[in-house]
Amino acid sequence: MFTFLQSFLSHANFYSPFSMFFFTFFPLLLSLFFIIKYLYYSNNSSATAKNLPPSPPRFPLLGRMVKSLISFITVPRTWVVIGKRCREGRGKKLRQVLSEFMELLGTICIGDYIPWLDWLGKVNGVYRKTEKVAKYLDEFIEEVIEDHISRRSDEDVGVGDNDFVDVLLSVQKTNAIGFPVDRTTIKALILDMLFDGSDTTYTVLEWAMTELLRHQTVMHKLQDEVRTVVGDKTRVAEEDLVNMNFLKAVIKETLRLHLSVPLLVSRRCMEDIKLDGYDIAVGTQVIVNAWAIARDPSSWEEPLEFKPERFMNSSIDFKGLDFELIPFGAGRRGCPGMSFAIALNELVLANLVCQFDWKLPDGVAGKDLDMSETVGITCHRKYPLLAVATKHEKK
Incomplete structure (x- = not known):
């Protein structure tokens, strides 16, 4: 055996594809095999002791998240x-x-x-x-x-x-x-x-403009409200936002249907607890799927439709008291930048629809827009949004 290895090492080309695979990736694959095997048997042996909730395997998924981020420093x-x-x-x-x-x-x-x-x-x-x-x-x-x-x-x-x-x-x-x-x-x-919030702020505006371009009736209704409140002024000021109820509804509906961060920041259980019949051990990592909650048919009528009107006569808000809408989390560990982010989203979107008339490029209909999402920490459009802006002339 020693003679074989000595002969192999003396004649092997270490720059060949086989050698690169053998000495670089084979040890990795072998290690992953034993780790997964160990976790599989350890999980199966402990699962019989307690009634644990369904969850992904403990072993972290290895790979590179494909993430297209646009820097947005306003x-x-x-x-x-x-x-x-x-x-x-x-x-x-x-x-x-x-x-x-x-x-x-x-x-x-x-x-x-x-x-x-x-x-x-x-x-x-x-x-x-x-x-x-x-x-x-x-x-x-x-x-x-x-x-x-x-x-x-x-x-x-x-x-x-x-x-x-x-x-x-x-x-x-x-x-x-x-x-x-x-x-x-x-x-x-x-x-x-x-x-914090730069990327998520851009994401909210990106999806809001996408939905407005797909629903021209909603776009015109929002423009009418914003331009009526602004009057003869050239720009929307922060104090004007108080009187723009439909604008707030559009932002809420965008945050519901297109959460910037689909999975909230992970939490860790502070003590052993039984929840809905499941045993949750201390130290358990808890990840809230806010994306699924916001599209739950038991909480929302026509959950996949963009309908800002649903918030016009509703007390539901995103401040953490209504758990069917928690884009910023809830409780003491909720997002501390929520107020700033909402004010910024409302102010930027209001100025966009106030100062410009928007439409899709010729030959592109709203129903033809690809609504695919990227996979990553934040949830962007998979493909860039192209729109035609024309300066609005006041009559």
Whole structure:
């Protein structure tokens, strides 16, 4: 046997397809076989002891989520966070890094599951790309913080001029929340504000415009309401949104039918509990399928139809009290950016339908639009939405 291996190793071409498969992928496949076999028997042996709810296998699915993300840094969001637009050139670079950052969020590194294969992350460039993105973002946020510190020392900044970074620096200086806030914490919070909600906000607007273009009657009704409330003004202001009930209904129906995040952020059971006859052990990971809940025929009439009118005379809201509609989650762990996201969605959509008349390209009917969805952390359209916008002329 030793003689055979010695002869094979001395004559083998290690760059041949067979050798690459044998020495790279065969050990991986063999490891996966034994892991799955172990989990299969361990799950079967423990399942007889308790009545466990149906769930996917514990072994993580290995693969790369195909995710097409469009960076969407709106003027309101950047102004709220850093108080100004990025200078020309840097803004373009930031959008590129944002896109790479969101792509990395959906990338699975096999070394997290099989430690001895951690080297694959270095070979395929994931680690190098992650370090590059992290370095740029750290430098960008550091510059933002230093700019604000310099501005605060040079001039007296009024309360009305404060942005998110100014508030964080004030909290750090006064220790107003009872525990110290260091530079790393400030950077993390700025990063959360810049990234969290950007992709989901774009997704909501993308699906809202899709449904409005498919349902021209709804589009015209929304335009009539928005333009009536706005009157002679050129743009929709935030204070105008209070009187736009149909706009709010359109946003709610979009969030119901096209959830940005179909599976809510996972939770973990804090103690052993019996729920609906099932034994839920402490530490169990719970994932809420909000997409399925929002399309449940027992809760919604014609659940697959886009009908904003269903919310006009309904008290159902997405703030976490009505569990048939929970796009932002519920309870103390619900999305903290819900109010900001809704205001931004309403403001952008209202201005889009107010200032422009929209239609599909010639030869394309609403019923012909492909409504396929992507698979990923957020649920985008599989194919880009193409529409023709014409500047609306007031009569």
